Amino acid sequence: TVDYGDYTPPELVMFAESFRDKISDWTLQQSAEVVTLPSGTWIPDFVLTHNESGLCIPIEIAGFWRRTNAEQLYQRLTNEHPGPFILAFSEQNR
DSSP: OOOTTTTHHHHHHHHHHHHHHHOEEEEEOOOOOOOOEEEEOOSEEEEEEEEEOOOOEEEEEOTSHHHHHHHHHHHHHHOOOSSSSEEOOOOOOO
């Protein structure tokens, strides 16, 4: 994950606004939580919380601004993250 400091890419802002406008039974919040994994750390972009059950799911959104190997990231999280997660990649990162 890249540290943008105070900068948030506009695509992440648009995603969050669109999500909040369309989905009411989940709460989407920017994540500041550092997740410790055996291979290092991961800071997801958002945390999705189900309003009724309290289930929390971290979300990583990789767009053109973040160069990452999708398969490598997926395998790392599948093998090391103990719970569910969501990875979203832009069309440009197929």
